[in-house]
Amino acid sequence: MPKKSKRMVVTIDNLSFKAIIGILPFERKTKQKVIVDLSFEYMFHKDSDDFIDYSIVVNIIKKTMKKKRFLLIEDAIIYLENKLNSTFKISNLKLKITKPNILKDCIVGVSNCD
Secondary structure: OOOOEEEEEEEEEEEEEEEOOOOOHHHHHOOEEEEEEEEEEEEEEOOOOOOOOHHHHHHHHHHHHHHHOOOOHHHHHHHHHHHHHHHOOOEEEEEEEEEEEEEOOEEEEEEOOO
């Protein structure tokens, strides 16, 4: 008899958009490119409509980042962790936010550890 539920991993890579984020004066005025990568686990139930629509996850991230205009990437990660964990039945959420154009000689990003 086949299993009716299975642990799944959802990944969203290279979600790119522009937002106000940062503490430098020019970062508070001009939108910059932001890249979000994330993954999480959830229990998929075959005979149920209880699945996670990744387009909703993407919309929550984009709308939140654009609306909140975070000063620090760390604040954005903590806020998004809380929002996604309270909205969906997920576990092992991994989030990384990158600002690829802020420095000329490197790509800067922050990710959560747990």
